[in-house]
Amino acid sequence: MARAPFELADVSVSPGSRQQIDVPVAKLYTHAPLYIPVEVVHGRKPGPVMLVCGGIHGDEINGVEIVRRLLGSRQLSRLKGTLIAVPIVNVFGFVQHTRYLPDRRDLNRCFPGSESGSLGGRVAALFREQIVDQATHIIDLHTGAIHRTNLPQIRAQLATSEETERMANAFGAPVILNAELREGSLRHYAQNRGTPVLTYEAGEALRFDEWAITPGVRGVLRVMRRLGMLSGSKRRREPPAAEIANGSSWARAPIDGILRPQVRLGARVARGQQLGRVADAFGNAEGEVRSMADGIVIGMGRLPLVNEGEALFHIARFDEIDEAESAIETFQSSLEPPPDSLY
Numbered sequence: 001m002a003r004a005p006f007e008l009a010d011v012s013v014s015p016g017s018r019q020q021i022d023v024p025v026a027k028l029y030t031h032a033p034l035y036i037p038v039e040v041v042h043g044r045k046p047g048p049v050m051l052v053c054g055g056i057h058g059d060e061i062n063g064v065e066i067v068r069r070l071l072g073s074r075q076l077s078r079l080k081g082t083l084i085a086v087p088i089v090n091v092f093g094f095v096q097h098t099r100y101l102p103d104r105r106d107l108n109r110c111f112p113g114s115e116s117g118s119l120g121g122r123v124a125a126l127f128r129e130q131i132v133d134q135a136t137h138i139i140d141l142h143t144g145a146i147h148r149t150n151l152p153q154i155r156a157q158l159a160t161s162e163e164t165e166r167m168a169n170a171f172g173a174p175v176i177l178n179a180e181l182r183e184g185s186l187r188h189y190a191q192n193r194g195t196p197v198l199t200y201e202a203g204e205a206l207r208f209d210e211w212a213i214t215p216g217v218r219g220v221l222r223v224m225r226r227l228g229m230l231s232g233s234k235r236r237r238e239p240p241a242a243e244i245a246n247g248s249s250w251a252r253a254p255i256d257g258i259l260r261p262q263v264r265l266g267a268r269v270a271r272g273q274q275l276g277r278v279a280d281a282f283g284n285a286e287g288e289v290r291s292m293a294d295g296i297v298i299g300m301g302r303l304p305l306v307n308e309g310e311a312l313f314h315i316a317r318f319d320e321i322d323e324a325e326s327a328i329e330t331f332q333s334s335l336e337p338p339p340d341s342l343y
Helices: 062-071 074-078 091-096 119-130 162-171 186-192 210-226 321-333
Strands: 006-008 011-013 017-027 033-042 045-053 080-086 137-142 148-156 175-178 197-204 243-245 247-252 257-261 274-279 286-290 295-301 311-317
Touching: 006 033, 011 017, 011 033, 017 119, 033 091, 045 062, 045 210, 062 080, 062 137, 062 197, 062 210, 137 162, 137 186, 137 210, 148 162, 148 210, 148 311, 162 197, 162 210, 175 295, 175 321, 186 197, 197 210, 243 295, 243 321, 247 286, 257 286, 257 311, 274 311, 295 321
Parallel strands: 045 080, 045 137, 137 197, 148 175, 175 243
Antiparallel strands: 006 011, 017 033, 033 080, 148 197, 148 295, 247 311, 257 274, 274 286, 295 311
16 A cells, blocks of 8 residues: 655645745745745655754754754665655744744744744744654754854753653763753653653854764764664664763853853863853953862853853753763764864
């Protein structure tokens, strides 16, 4: 019996074919139409329906490039199941180089949305109804915020779903942060409806970080192979086991001033260790930034100009910190050339 076509936004995609679909989202006040771009790859054989999306925050462009490279993979010609690839969800923010929607709302706090609500609620409702609700598995691609960078990491709530844990282990990021759900996020909505979902965090907003993009593409393909959507290869080596962080916290600026960091992204730090110094322009007032725990730096600010209380170093805590340090060193050594922000 032939497999049925895949339907999205009133477009029918035949088995064994792929098609780009422009999903109407709104009109600008100039009356110009705006669309969410989608590509559907519908395999000849049945399997999961994987949604891979980037740009829910419009300035997080590493995910856009990950989706582009994913769609260029020759392996998709042998796809089982269906891939829904959305490089840019928040098209408003992407055009304006900003995280937010025009009404200053965070789209990733608007799910499940409402057809009669705010602009954010309406975009979230459209994306949910047309795309998200069709997926059986989701990978949501993110970066750090503006002037902030993240070590490649998976964020997921593992205890609630064996399938989510299986996907997280397959991805191959050096760190898995067992993160609580944030109300209104895509991950919160999807997990509550029983859809396994991963959030991949890596790199910095408004930048292409090759050390974040390449592992992202590899990770998505690994998950698809683990789910049986792509054929495995005996020549492919499994990624080293990621370490699961049991919590994290931010070290913050003690005073206003100029930050001089003393550790790099991916560094192992000890409780009480000095991570950096903040001083005014004359050096008359100085404050030390110290780690609150033993752990690994998985995120940090990139702008030296800081205000008191600003989050500067994100420290993840591990039960087996030696293994976590080893996993990160193995990950770093696999990247060519080595990323400056990791060393």
